Amino acid sequence: MNRRLRRTLTWSRTNLFSTPANALLSVVSIWILWQVMSVSVDWLLLKATFTGASRVDCLKVDQGACWPFVSAKFSQFIYGRYPDTERWRVDIIFALGVLGLLPMIIPSVPFKRLNALFLLAVYPVLSFFLLTGGYFGLSEVETVLWGGLLVTLIVAITGIVMSLPLGILLALGRRSELPIIRWLSIGFIEIFRGVPLITVLFMASVMLPLFLPEGMNFDKLVRCLIGVTLFASAYMAEVVRGGLQAIPKGQYEAAHALGLGYWQSMRLVILPQALKLVIPGIVNTFIGLFKDTTLVLVVGIFDLLGIVQLNFTDSSWATPQTRITGYIFAGAVFWVFCFAMSRYSMFMERRLKTDRR
Amino acid sequence: MTKPAIEMQAVNKWYGDFHVLKDISLSVEKGEKIVICGPSGSGKSTLIRCINQLEMHQKGHIYVDGDEVEAGAVHPALSQGQIGMVFQQFNLFPHMTVLQNCTLAPIWVQNRSQKEANDIARSFLERVRIPDQADKYPAQLSGGQQQRVAIARALCMNPEIILFDEPTSALDPEMIKEVLDVMIELAVSGMTMICVTHEMGFARQVADRVIFMDEGEIVEENAPQAFFDNPQSDRTKLFLSQVLSH
Numbered sequence: 179m180n181r182r183l184r185r186t187l188t189w190s191r192t193n194l195f196s197t198p199a200n201a202l203l204s205v206v207s208i209w210i211l212w213q214v215m216s217v218s219v220d221w222l223l224l225k226a227t228f229t230g231a232s233r234v235d236c237l238k239v240d241q242g243a244c245w246p247f248v249s250a251k252f253s254q255f256i257y258g259r260y261p262d263t264e265r266w267r268v269d270i271i272f273a274l275g276v277l278g279l280l281p282m283i284i285p286s287v288p289f290k291r292l293n294a295l296f297l298l299a300v301y302p303v304l305s306f307f308l309l310t311g312g313y314f315g316l317s318e319v320e321t322v323l324w325g326g327l328l329v330t331l332i333v334a335i336t337g338i339v340m341s342l343p344l345g346i347l348l349a350l351g352r353r354s355e356l357p358i359i360r361w362l363s364i365g366f367i368e369i370f371r372g373v374p375l376i377t378v379l380f381m382a383s384v385m386l387p388l389f390l391p392e393g394m395n396f397d398k399l400v401r402c403l404i405g406v407t408l409f410a411s412a413y414m415a416e417v418v419r420g421g422l423q424a425i426p427k428g429q430y431e432a433a434h435a436l437g438l439g440y441w442q443s444m445r446l447v448i449l450p451q452a453l454k455l456v457i458p459g460i461v462n463t464f465i466g467l468f469k470d471t472t473l474v475l476v477v478g479i480f481d482l483l484g485i486v487q488l489n490f491t492d493s494s495w496a497t498p499q500t501r502i503t504g505y506i507f508a509g510a511v512f513w514v515f516c517f518a519m520s521r522y523s524m525f526m527e528r529r530l531k532t533d534r535r
Numbered sequence: 536m537t538k539p540a541i542e543m544q545a546v547n548k549w550y551g552d553f554h555v556l557k558d559i560s561l562s563v564e565k566g567e568k569i570v571i572c573g574p575s576g577s578g579k580s581t582l583i584r585c586i587n588q589l590e591m592h593q594k595g596h597i598y599v600d601g602d603e604v605e606a607g608a609v610h611p612a613l614s615q616g617q618i619g620m621v622f623q624q625f626n627l628f629p630h631m632t633v634l635q636n637c638t639l640a641p642i643w644v645q646n647r648s649q650k651e652a653n654d655i656a657r658s659f660l661e662r663v664r665i666p667d668q669a670d671k672y673p674a675q676l677s678g679g680q681q682q683r684v685a686i687a688r689a690l691c692m693n694p695e696i697i698l699f700d701e702p703t704s705a706l707d708p709e710m711i712k713e714v715l716d717v718m719i720e721l722a723v724s725g726m727t728m729i730c731v732t733h734e735m736g737f738a739r740q741v742a743d744r745v746i747f748m749d750e751g752e753i754v755e756e757n758a759p760q761a762f763f764d765n766p767q768s769d770r771t772k773l774f775l776s777q778v779l780s781h
Contacts, residue, residue, distance in 0.1 A: 426624075426626075428622055428624050428626035429626060429628065431589050431620075431622065431626060432620075432622065432626035432627075432628070433628075434587075434588070434589060434613075435587055435589070435613075435618070435619070435620035435622075435689075436616055436639070436640035436644065436688070436689075436692065437613055437614050437615055437616030437617075437640055437644040437692065438639075438640060438643060438644060439609075439614075442643050442644075446639060446643065447628055447639075450630050451628075451629065451630050454630065530630075
């Protein structure tokens with residue numbers, strides 16, 4: 179015990195208080211940290227209300243977070259206005275998603291090919307039929323009723339899964355020797371990158387129907403998915419292009435000299451190296467996309483943040499702390515997903531590092 | 536009379552205004568070993584890169600195995616991996632093991648089975664004397680070992696011709712010999728080889744013909760004995776005195 183104390187003292191003397199300036203910085207930092215921590219812990223835990231049935235439980239003097247608001251609305255935050263009796267369908271999709279994804283992201287689990295086939299081909303189709311219904315005796319649930327985390331995940335995952343291959347094709351197109359392909363790719367990338375996502379979403383949901391022939395109309399959520407995917411793929415294309423440019427010319431030449439065709443050399447030689455190089459950029463785009471999904475609110479789709487905000491108007495939960503509690507909850511959920519992506523990408527980077535001793 | 540392995544007729548190439556190849560005519564018989572030397576910028580690398588379409592000539596004709604090399608179409612010999620190439624910078628694929636480097640093209644270009652490709656690769660790795668490195672990544676090998684893997688990788692395609700583009704120029708001096716030994720062995724086995732190199736000892740030992748290029752032209756072309764002992768042109772003499780003096 180005494181020894182550990184002595185070691186701590188030695189450590190802090192060398193690391194925190196080695197010079198007067200260093201000591202001052204340490205003291206200031208610790209003070210700031212203490213202030214932030216104490217206020218947070220106070221508000222989040224000590225002065226917070228954890229159980230209750232309505233706003234009256236959250237009206238103490240010096241009230242902290244109003245957690246009963248979150249627990250009362252929790253299922254709405256997750257499912258939106260998806261009908262109560264049908265929510266088991268969403269649960270199945272969530273569960274299948276986790277069950278499919280977990281073995282995929284753990285490198286040592288076998289059957290990756292089958293697993294990927296399930297996630298990329300079977301799962302989306304299954305999700306579509308199960309969530310929309312109208313078949314096999316399932317009642318139809320219109321997408322206007324979908325909401326909350328369900329919509330956030332649908333928009334984000336569709337965007338992430340679709341934007342990567344699309345972005346790769348655009349990046350290859352931009353570097354193509356065929357002028358028409360190149361011009362089209364450049365045009366697409368520059369138009370979508372030059373326009374805010376809100377504009378793209380408005381275009382997709384308000385303008386697009388005007389251009390379509392009468393009677394032909396497709397779902398608002400689908401239009402949003404397409405908008406988000408195209409927008410993200412333009413960014414992805416530039417990230418991937420950065421990777422392609424970093425691959426030495428000799429790699430292209432060696433592949434060519436071995437008789438590999440264009441698509442073979444891209445798939446087997448160039449892209450595996452290029453994508454590995456730009457994992458941080460790719461995940462950056464994914465994280466950006468995940469948070470941008472909140473913008474679907476502007477076209478009247480209620481994602482997690484949208485549905486949380488919508489519930490601020492519920493007078494039975496109107497307290498001074500409701501808003502901030504809701505925002506903190508939504509922020510925490512977003513943070514968990516983004517942080518997980520970030521950590522996983524760092525893990526993959528380390529795992530794929532083969533070109534150094 | 537069999538077709539020559541490579542036939543060049545009045546080949547010209549420009550990089551913008553720079554005339555890099557001037558009326559090059561050259562015929563290489565099957566099994567022949569040619570060494571091309573010359574000062575840097577003389578067009579020797581460009582010349583051999585025109586054979587496997589890494590560069591495109593603008594005038595004249597190049598025939599490989601009787602078929603013309605033309606822009607816009609991959610030459611049949613190349614698409615089957617019959618024109619091997621070994622680069623100055625090795626150009627191994629860093630994300631693959633040595634074995635994977637060697638089996639990639641046999642599997643994808645020649646449609647061999649994984650097992651067949653592995654067997655071929657292992658036998659050639661043995662031939663270049665690094666069978667025990669098969670499961671390492673290129674970055675774990677020395678330069679000489681990497682270049683020998685690159686040679687094995689080319690050999691795995693069972694090519695008719697191998698082009699060497701300054702294969703020892705990027706190597707530390709003590710590793711040059713191990714690569715040259717493999718190349719000599721390959722020459723003795725009867726492979727058609729065109730080597731751009733400054734290794735004059737190698738040229739003397741295995742070349743059937745030595746070609747000296749300067750400023751985009753073939754200045755002199757002769758059997759090694761005559762080339763080294765009795766050079767005709769002043770430019771050749773000057774070049775030889777420079778490379779042989781150290």
